[in-house]
Amino acid sequence: MFDADGRSKPLLEVEGLVRHFGSAGGLFKPARAPVRAVDGVSFAVMRGETLALVGESGSGKSTTARLVLRLIDSSAGRIRFDGQDITDLSQRALRPLRQRMQMVFQDPFASLDPRLKVRQTLEEPLIVHGMGNAAERRARVDELLGLVGLSQHHADRYTHEFSGGQRQRVGIARALMLHPDLVVCDEPVSALDVSIQAQVVNLLKDLQARLRLTYLFIAHDLAVVKHMADRVAVMYLGQLVEIAPKHSLFANPRHPYTRMLLDAIPRPQPGEPSRHQAQAAGEVASPASAPAGCRFHPRCPFAIDRCRVEEPVLEPTEAGHMAACHRKNELAPWEAAAPAAASGSVAALRLALYAKRKAASTGTV
Amino acid sequence: QPKPRNGGTLVYAAGSATQTLDPQFITDVTTFRAVGSMYEALTRQDEEGRIVPGLALSWTLSPDKRTWTFKLRPGVTFHDGSPFDAQAVKFSYDRLLNPATGSPRRSTLEMVESTAVVDDLTFRLTTKEPFAPLLSQLSAYNVYILSPSFVQKQGANFSKAASGTGPFKLQSWQPGEKLTVVRNDKYWGEKARLDAVVFSVVPEDSARTLLLLSGQADVISELPYVMVKKLGALDAVRVVRKPGYRTIYLGMNMNVAPFNDLRVRQAVGYAINKPALVQGVLSGIGSLGGSLEAASIEGSAKELQPYPYDPVKAKKLLAEAGFPNGFSTDFMVPTGRYNMDRQVGEAIQGQLAAVGIKANIQSPEFGAYLAALNKGKVPMFMSGKGSPTGDMDFTQTLMSHSAGKMNYWGIKDPEVDKLVLQQRTAVDPKERHRLLAELQAKVYQQEPHVTLYYEDQVSATRSNVHDVKVYVNEFIDFSKAWKA
Amino acid sequence: MLRFLIRRLLQAVPVLVGVSVAVFLMIHLIPGDPAEIVAGQMATREDVENVRRALGLDQPLAQQYLHFAGRALTGDFGTSFRTGRPVSEEILGRYGNTLLLGAVALLIAAVVGGLAGIVSAVKRFTWIDNLALVLSILAISTPAFSLGLLLILAFAVWVNLLPMTGFDSWPAIIMPALTLSAASMAVICRIMRSSLVEVLDNQYVRTARAKGLREHLVIWRHGVRNAIIPVVTVAGLQLGYLLGSAVVTETVFAWPGLGRLLVQSILARDFPVVQAAVLVVAVTFIAVNIVTDLLYGLLDPRISAS
Amino acid sequence: MSKWKQFKRSRLALPGLVLFAAFVLAGLLAPLIAPHDPLQGDLANVMSTPSAQHWFGTDELGRDILSRILFGARISLVEGVLSAALAAAIGVPIGMLSAYAGGKVDTVIMRLIDVLLAFPGVLLAIVIISILGPSLANAILAVAIYTIPIFARFARGQTLSVKEEPYIEACRAMGMSNLRLLARHVLPNIAATVLALATLRVGINILTCASLSFLGLGAQAPLPEWGAMLANSRTALLIAPHMALFPGVAILLLVFGLNLFQDGLQVVLDPKSRGRA
Amino acid sequence: MSPALLTIEGLRTVFRTDAGEFAAVDGVDLTVQRGQTLGIVGESGCGKSMLSLSIMGLVPAPGRVAAGRIVFDGEDLAAAAPERLRTLRGKRIAMVFQEPMTSLNPVYTIGFQIVEAMRAHEPDTPLPELKARAIAALARVRITAAAQRFDDYPHQLSGGMRQRVMIAMALACSPDLLIADEPTTALDVTVQAQVLDLLREIQRETQMAIILITHDLGVVAGMADEVAVMYAGRVVERAPVADIFNDPQHPYTLGLLGSMPRIEEERERLLVIEGSLPAPGQAPKGCRFHPRCVFGTPECTLQDPPLRALGPAHGVACIHAPVEQFAAMPASAGSFE
Ligand SMILES: Nc1ncnc2c1ncn2[C@@H]1O[C@H](COP(=O)(O)OP(=O)(O)OP(=O)(O)O)[C@@H](O)[C@H]1O
Ligand SMILES: Nc1ncnc2c1ncn2[C@@H]1O[C@H](COP(=O)(O)OP(=O)(O)OP(=O)(O)O)[C@@H](O)[C@H]1O
Ligand SMILES: [Mg+2]
Ligand SMILES: [Mg+2]
Numbered sequence A: 001m002f003d004a005d006g007r008s009k010p011l012l013e014v015e016g017l018v019r020h021f022g023s024a025g026g027l028f029k030p031a032r033a034p035v036r037a038v039d040g041v042s043f044a045v046m047r048g049e050t051l052a053l054v055g056e057s058g059s060g061k062s063t064t065a066r067l068v069l070r071l072i073d074s075s076a077g078r079i080r081f082d083g084q085d086i087t088d089l090s091q092r093a094l095r096p097l098r099q100r101m102q103m104v105f106q107d108p109f110a111s112l113d114p115r116l117k118v119r120q121t122l123e124e125p126l127i128v129h130g131m132g133n134a135a136e137r138r139a140r141v142d143e144l145l146g147l148v149g150l151s152q153h154h155a156d157r158y159t160h161e162f163s164g165g166q167r168q169r170v171g172i173a174r175a176l177m178l179h180p181d182l183v184v185c186d187e188p189v190s191a192l193d194v195s196i197q198a199q200v201v202n203l204l205k206d207l208q209a210r211l212r213l214t215y216l217f218i219a220h221d222l223a224v225v226k227h228m229a230d231r232v233a234v235m236y237l238g239q240l241v242e243i244a245p246k247h248s249l250f251a252n253p254r255h256p257y258t259r260m261l262l263d264a265i266p267r268p269q270p271g272e273p274s275r276h277q278a279q280a281a282g283e284v285a286s287p288a289s290a291p292a293g294c295r296f297h298p299r300c301p302f303a304i305d306r307c308r309v310e311e312p313v314l315e316p317t318e319a320g321h322m323a324a325c326h327r328k329n330e331l332a333p334w335e336a337a338a339p340a341a342a343s344g345s346v347a348a349l350r351l352a353l354y355a356k357r358k359a360a361s362t363g364t365v
Numbered sequence B: 001q002p003k004p005r006n007g008g009t010l011v012y013a014a015g016s017a018t019q020t021l022d023p024q025f026i027t028d029v030t031t032f033r034a035v036g037s038m039y040e041a042l043t044r045q046d047e048e049g050r051i052v053p054g055l056a057l058s059w060t061l062s063p064d065k066r067t068w069t070f071k072l073r074p075g076v077t078f079h080d081g082s083p084f085d086a087q088a089v090k091f092s093y094d095r096l097l098n099p100a101t102g103s104p105r106r107s108t109l110e111m112v113e114s115t116a117v118v119d120d121l122t123f124r125l126t127t128k129e130p131f132a133p134l135l136s137q138l139s140a141y142n143v144y145i146l147s148p149s150f151v152q153k154q155g156a157n158f159s160k161a162a163s164g165t166g167p168f169k170l171q172s173w174q175p176g177e178k179l180t181v182v183r184n185d186k187y188w189g190e191k192a193r194l195d196a197v198v199f200s201v202v203p204e205d206s207a208r209t210l211l212l213l214s215g216q217a218d219v220i221s222e223l224p225y226v227m228v229k230k231l232g233a234l235d236a237v238r239v240v241r242k243p244g245y246r247t248i249y250l251g252m253n254m255n256v257a258p259f260n261d262l263r264v265r266q267a268v269g270y271a272i273n274k275p276a277l278v279q280g281v282l283s284g285i286g287s288l289g290g291s292l293e294a295a296s297i298e299g300s301a302k303e304l305q306p307y308p309y310d311p312v313k314a315k316k317l318l319a320e321a322g323f324p325n326g327f328s329t330d331f332m333v334p335t336g337r338y339n340m341d342r343q344v345g346e347a348i349q350g351q352l353a354a355v356g357i358k359a360n361i362q363s364p365e366f367g368a369y370l371a372a373l374n375k376g377k378v379p380m381f382m383s384g385k386g387s388p389t390g391d392m393d394f395t396q397t398l399m400s401h402s403a404g405k406m407n408y409w410g411i412k413d414p415e416v417d418k419l420v421l422q423q424r425t426a427v428d429p430k431e432r433h434r435l436l437a438e439l440q441a442k443v444y445q446q447e448p449h450v451t452l453y454y455e456d457q458v459s460a461t462r463s464n465v466h467d468v469k470v471y472v473n474e475f476i477d478f479s480k481a482w483k484a
Numbered sequence C: 001m002l003r004f005l006i007r008r009l010l011q012a013v014p015v016l017v018g019v020s021v022a023v024f025l026m027i028h029l030i031p032g033d034p035a036e037i038v039a040g041q042m043a044t045r046e047d048v049e050n051v052r053r054a055l056g057l058d059q060p061l062a063q064q065y066l067h068f069a070g071r072a073l074t075g076d077f078g079t080s081f082r083t084g085r086p087v088s089e090e091i092l093g094r095y096g097n098t099l100l101l102g103a104v105a106l107l108i109a110a111v112v113g114g115l116a117g118i119v120s121a122v123k124r125f126t127w128i129d130n131l132a133l134v135l136s137i138l139a140i141s142t143p144a145f146s147l148g149l150l151l152i153l154a155f156a157v158w159v160n161l162l163p164m165t166g167f168d169s170w171p172a173i174i175m176p177a178l179t180l181s182a183a184s185m186a187v188i189c190r191i192m193r194s195s196l197v198e199v200l201d202n203q204y205v206r207t208a209r210a211k212g213l214r215e216h217l218v219i220w221r222h223g224v225r226n227a228i229i230p231v232v233t234v235a236g237l238q239l240g241y242l243l244g245s246a247v248v249t250e251t252v253f254a255w256p257g258l259g260r261l262l263v264q265s266i267l268a269r270d271f272p273v274v275q276a277a278v279l280v281v282a283v284t285f286i287a288v289n290i291v292t293d294l295l296y297g298l299l300d301p302r303i304s305a306s
Numbered sequence D: 001m002s003k004w005k006q007f008k009r010s011r012l013a014l015p016g017l018v019l020f021a022a023f024v025l026a027g028l029l030a031p032l033i034a035p036h037d038p039l040q041g042d043l044a045n046v047m048s049t050p051s052a053q054h055w056f057g058t059d060e061l062g063r064d065i066l067s068r069i070l071f072g073a074r075i076s077l078v079e080g081v082l083s084a085a086l087a088a089a090i091g092v093p094i095g096m097l098s099a100y101a102g103g104k105v106d107t108v109i110m111r112l113i114d115v116l117l118a119f120p121g122v123l124l125a126i127v128i129i130s131i132l133g134p135s136l137a138n139a140i141l142a143v144a145i146y147t148i149p150i151f152a153r154f155a156r157g158q159t160l161s162v163k164e165e166p167y168i169e170a171c172r173a174m175g176m177s178n179l180r181l182l183a184r185h186v187l188p189n190i191a192a193t194v195l196a197l198a199t200l201r202v203g204i205n206i207l208t209c210a211s212l213s214f215l216g217l218g219a220q221a222p223l224p225e226w227g228a229m230l231a232n233s234r235t236a237l238l239i240a241p242h243m244a245l246f247p248g249v250a251i252l253l254l255v256f257g258l259n260l261f262q263d264g265l266q267v268v269l270d271p272k273s274r275g276r277a
Numbered sequence E: 001m002s003p004a005l006l007t008i009e010g011l012r013t014v015f016r017t018d019a020g021e022f023a024a025v026d027g028v029d030l031t032v033q034r035g036q037t038l039g040i041v042g043e044s045g046c047g048k049s050m051l052s053l054s055i056m057g058l059v060p061a062p063g064r065v066a067a068g069r070i071v072f073d074g075e076d077l078a079a080a081a082p083e084r085l086r087t088l089r090g091k092r093i094a095m096v097f098q099e100p101m102t103s104l105n106p107v108y109t110i111g112f113q114i115v116e117a118m119r120a121h122e123p124d125t126p127l128p129e130l131k132a133r134a135i136a137a138l139a140r141v142r143i144t145a146a147a148q149r150f151d152d153y154p155h156q157l158s159g160g161m162r163q164r165v166m167i168a169m170a171l172a173c174s175p176d177l178l179i180a181d182e183p184t185t186a187l188d189v190t191v192q193a194q195v196l197d198l199l200r201e202i203q204r205e206t207q208m209a210i211i212l213i214t215h216d217l218g219v220v221a222g223m224a225d226e227v228a229v230m231y232a233g234r235v236v237e238r239a240p241v242a243d244i245f246n247d248p249q250h251p252y253t254l255g256l257l258g259s260m261p262r263i264e265e266e267r268e269r270l271l272v273i274e275g276s277l278p279a280p281g282q283a284p285k286g287c288r289f290h291p292r293c294v295f296g297t298p299e300c301t302l303q304d305p306p307l308r309a310l311g312p313a314h315g316v317a318c319i320h321a322p323v324e325q326f327a328a329m330p331a332s333a334g335s336f337e
Helices: A004-008 A061-068 A091-098 A118-128 A134-147 A152-156 A164-176 A194-211 A222-228 A246-251 A256-264 A305-309 A345-362 B029-036 B086-097 B148-160 B205-214 B225-232 B262-271 B274-281 B311-320 B341-354 B366-375 B392-399 B414-425 B429-446 C002-029 C034-039 C045-055 C061-073 C087-122 C127-141 C144-158 C170-199 C203-210 C215-244 C247-252 C258-267 C271-299 D003-009 D013-033 D065-101 D103-118 D121-132 D136-162 D166-174 D178-213 D226-232 D242-269 E048-056 E082-088 E110-119 E127-140 E159-171 E189-206 E217-223 E241-246 E251-259 E323-328
Strands: A010-021 A035-046 A050-055 A076-081 A101-104 A182-186 A214-218 A231-236 A239-245 A315-318 A321-323 B009-014 B043-045 B051-053 B056-061 B067-072 B112-119 B122-127 B168-174 B178-183 B196-201 B237-252 B327-332 B357-362 B380-385 B449-462 E006-017 E020-032 E037-042 E063-072 E093-096 E177-181 E209-213 E226-231 E234-240
Touching (some): A010 A214, A035 A076, A050 A061, A050 A222, A061 A076, A061 A214, A091 A101, A091 D166, A118 A152, A118 D166, A134 A164, A164 A182, A164 A194, A194 A214, A194 A222, A214 A222, A231 A246, A231 A256, A239 A256, A345 E241, B029 B196, B067 B086, B086 B112, B086 B148, B205 C144, B237 B341, B262 B449, B274 B341, B274 B449, B366 C034, B392 B414, B414 B429, C002 C271, C002 D103, C061 C271, C087 C127, C087 C170, C087 C215, C087 C258, C087 C271, C127 C170, C170 C215, C170 D178, C203 C215, C215 C271, C215 D103, C215 D136, C247 C258, D013 D065, D065 D103, D065 D136, D065 D178, D065 D242, D103 D136, D121 D136, D136 D178, D178 D242, D226 D242, E020 E048, E020 E234, E037 E217, E048 E093, E048 E209, E093 E159, E110 E159, E127 E159, E159 E189, E189 E209, E209 E217, E226 E241, E234 E241
Parallel strands (some): A050 A214, A050 A231, B009 B196, B327 B380, E037 E209, E037 E226, E093 E177
Antiparallel strands (some): A010 A076, A315 A321, B043 B051, B056 B067, B067 B122, B112 B122, B237 B449, E226 E234
16 A cells, blocks of 8 residues: 555654643632643654544543644644654744645534635635635535535535534545645544445545545544554553554554453444443543553553553554553453344345445446 | 891802912912902902902002002901911012912012011002002902911912901812802901802803702803803893903904905904804804903993994905905814804804805814914914903003014004003003003004904802802802892 | 733833823923913913923923923822822822722623623514614713713703712712713623624523523523623723713713813823823723733633733 | 625614615715705804704704704714724724734733823824824824724734634644634624624714814814714703704714614624524 | 333424525424433434434524424423423433534533533532532543543533533433433543443433434444434434344435444445435425435335334335335336335
């Protein structure tokens, strides 16, 4: 999938990224322990690659995304985009670069200006970067609306007239308007039904193949992640705990948290519960008061004394696979969940029928 | 007529506030009225402006006509208890004359060469030259007699306290709000009937009128002219009209074309319909005359007639002067200073336009207005003149003498100058009258100004208030007043 | 918070200096000679000179300013040209009056205007909204003197209910405060309406309803509270207006306030009073603005007060 | 739905616009429709109450009030609208910029605004007149300058809130220039309240201009100016209320029209109120 | 079976647009039993959120409920007075909104907003107790350091945390019916599993009924007792959860199941349902899905098929169901009915 050149050149490199929030306290609030939302994160995304960022809610994924795009300032760490250090670049100097890096925001509604019609919203990036004339912009808007499964008539509506999923698609379309090199997608498909989700995922992949797009892809749906990603990074309490090529990760997760995640995937078959176990009482740590040692140890079924005192670092376990766990090499091999029991035979039959019909009518598989 | 009653408090509302209680710093009428109820001078102007004895019982003039000897009223005490005597007179006059005092009205006694205490009740004053209007001058509010001990005791606070010899004495003063005086039971003359008079401030004309209507005030002054008819018809109130010293005139700058041409000035005089101004704009309140000095002022040349309204003649004169199509000029009009001033200005503007004179009204606020007039460059303006002393000498020196400060029109006539100086030393009233008449006629002929009208003072009282006396010199005397 | 206050107070210093220099320069720039005005039109040249000397106006400008500034630092603003009384004495009492009147007027304006705005927004496009609109416009386009006189006519002349002038009693403040508050009331009403109309469209308002909150709580807590920032801003600005520009009201009701004093002093070129009055107004504005800025942070936690 | 359609739909906007347009027309057509000369008075017929001859009565110089109001529309419209518009056009960007930039820029701008705010309007006006000379244009300038800080502070307060909205961050992510961001995203989102303030300022400014003409600033006599007509009626208010009534009503209707119009605009500007009015 | 907690009949929710009225919800019939979970799935924009808002009586203007009955515990909400609805909302019917960021008031702490929800219905409970309960509620939805987070403002929280705050708020008064509009989209699977556990637990304890709108078929499979599949404002299939997965009838349901990405298998491309929802006001004649339906025939354009019963609890709105019988016939072979 990559050419040699692309592999060797990361488009985005992040080193020791740190961001703390609000230690000073508000104007009328006492100071509090700062929230260490992102606490030393390093990774690189190669050109044309998709790096998925998964992890616990509140673990700092969105914050990482915003840091990477310099929407908020980091407390420490460096960010390089296409070889250029952009950590200290002024916002003005960043502006032209922004054409090449775009973002899909987690909260679609809030991130759309309520006073603009969808067409205006979508045209905006083109205008900002002086691309195309009115007719070309129009055409491009129509094109992208179609690609994300919206139609022409949506263009002249305001965002509050949309459903949640429709808004999310507007956000995706906006990010793609400019043919960016890097798209940071913060849960881009969470509000989409599976069919539209499939359409959008296909779209993202097609574009990647065609234009060598690079994605930093934040998602909770691990099936989608598995489908989209080349590599997966797992975040826990502001830090990366595991990062690996997706096959390696899904086949052989080395961090107990990753395993916990995979266990918790809900199974799309009634009566077949996920393997997730109701949590033992262990208090979940908060980013304002991360525990000593391994941050995960209070919840970790494999925790030993060492985990309580010594903080593990992200170390390679095998080629390209890194995990931050003292016991990464001691854990038993991972057993993937058995494939969902073949759906009832009627269902399987009908689905096959459906697929056949569909293939016949559209010529795609 | 009901019988006078004693007691009660009378509330008087004026348009502005008492500024100071130091008589030597008074420059405005409202302050004059308040302070004048507490202080007295050697001489006094009565209701009609005649000079009568005040704290001086009598006086004599030396043959060289420079030394005046005053016999003072005995048994008079100041409100603070100290006695009134020649020493107090000398002290008061010397204080005014002392430049360190910084009085804005030092000129009132400018002609004085020396003052002297002859004995307790005899005071002598010598002028530099014979000075005809001296007795008028000595009636002015700036030369009220002060209590020396009181002044010394109060020091810097003197401007906030009062101790005179008048029928009322100070009870309290909240600057900017109100001043209350109470009856002086030790007054040497007829004691006041009221227990107290409150001098309050209501700047807004209509509000002041309403205050009277509501009964929250007993007397108001500066009643807007437009209200006179309406109020006059009400039973609850009584309108009090009185001629005053004020003249409203239109001046023209004789040093500026086209007003350097007498015919143009005359044309302006003919073009203005003065009776219409008084009837139309001033609700008929005011009187007409030709002299710059109001008819109520002693010696005013009543024989001088106002220029008749004759636009045809005006046009003819303009044509003769080379302005058959008229001309355009700036016209400076004060605003909010005199009754209906801006409206009168606009009416004149219209009347002048009818004969082809395009007058561009400018009415800057008073400071800028005054500055412009003082520069002597204003071609045409409207203004008003009063008379601080009630004697023409003061105003004629200012306005008709070539070096006068208010000679805004730039009249420069050696004969006029001479007459101005002559009348001052002419102690003989008859002679002086003649000189003044000549002086006014001379100026009238050259017409540097058109006398528009003489203002009337209009006050009003509740109808249960009696014997409030309004003087021609704008003083309001409450000492005889009573409330039924 | 404390640091914010200290910083703002420090920033006030250049503002005050700036204001005083500007006022000083400007009042000297304009035509009109205080000595002439104090002495009166009918004064002799000598009298005028006499006054000029007594007022210290014969000195060079820079010296006059330094003299003023030097004394002002010690709290002494000199004496009034017009009355000869110490300026601080002239101003303090009046400032108190003005503050009282302004505060009461603002209170009325905020309560009545605010409520009217809220009702208008909630009952948008109904007769009550239209009524509020008409009344607001009426309040805006009726000059204070007309309104004041009408009130006097109604409540002092027709029904002898309220005292017109003087403030020996509390009722005396009612009419002037009403008059003064009219325009502000209208402004606050309209701004509140505009702002609230927008806020009520937000989804968190829907959330509030979904919780089963009583409608008035929905409106107040989730509507008004979020709509209040522009209202606070105008209220702050209005307070300044009420303090500095209440001239007409003060005139009509003979209310001895700072606004009229300031205007009169400007017209009379009473420099010391103008200087001091402007400084007092400036201090008030600065204080109001500090409070407003503090309120922003309090009202919207996303705004960091800085 | 086209903006125009929406606009028409907000029931009151159109009457508002019509009212405003009527005033503009009245001003333009005054020479044709005014029954009398607005400047020429009849001193024999002063302060007469409305009659067949003088529908609105005459003023203290016997001039026809209706004609003066018609002619005055020219002056007062320009005064009110222009001074408010000018002040908003300058003040709002300043306020937005100040809030958006934050930090030192904000501090400096706002402290300058503090100075301006504290500066007495009368003094400002006198200064301007003495430098530039008395004229309507200078009066408008003076009132506009006086109004600028009001808009600046107002816009700032609004911007402080709006700039925290996520869509503003989205704009920054797009690489938008601050100028465009302020103009396209912040401004429309604060526009409703700013407009509400501006329409009210039109009325207030007309009255302010009038108070300036009493200082000799502004429209010079005998030009009819609504505010000045009102103020002139002051002493006669108790006996000739019609002198105050008609110019007062003129101002009222103008401001009323503008407010309805602004209401309509708010409906148009606010997509959420579509189809509701 | 006891009477259903909620019965919806012929619900129609319309929006006035320039193109005329557009029905976001167009004739929906549903029932929800106490202690049961009804899952609703359907294409983005098909009217799921509007359906829930209609139940709550919170359809945003210019929309309105135009027809139908919403009978909750014997009472028709569609006809109920606003004040009556208010007392039910939050207390007996609670809703988790789809967009947590905009649904939380930015100027109040989350703690305040939760306490407020409880206070609205329990005005007499002392505040400290409510606060303690709110903190407990936050902790139950796995917000760490709940006591401190209590004082956080919404903008200080992550997307998933906000969503959990919304859930905690909805659960605050132990409602009888919980309408959850995509409540776990922003949650990672572990937290999602915990939250779903929590819901099940509450359901067990209090017999709470849940309407669960979600796109995650895994969640549907794990949570729902019954499933309604919606398309373009209509319920096109309704069945017990097992039937939906094992005996899907409607072609649209088949499309959804076919589009689902599965963790255990990997495809280069995911299947999609071609085409898109009809434009508002331009619903096609006959079956609304037919233009996109791989099984579509000319008959489909004749009539909008009603939900017809296939089994005791299984209904489907398709004239061709079950599709294998239809597909087996030659494509030209006319209609069934
Ligand atoms: N205010 C409005 N005006 C007009 N149409 C609207 C409005 N709000 C929603 N709609 C339309 O109503 C339809 C149903 O919207 P709804 O939000 O119920 O969809 P949904 O099923 O919840 O979708 P999603 O899964 O994407 O959230 C959508 O097509 C939407 O465009
Ligand atoms: N503006 C802020 N002020 C204070 N704390 C913040 C702020 N923004 C984020 N945080 C905190 O930073 C942490 C990480 O937040 P972030 O939004 O990055 O999480 P996330 O991984 O995206 O979670 P989710 O999957 O739920 O969206 C959270 O604990 C959050 O409360
Ligand atoms: Mg996030
Ligand atoms: Mg939805």
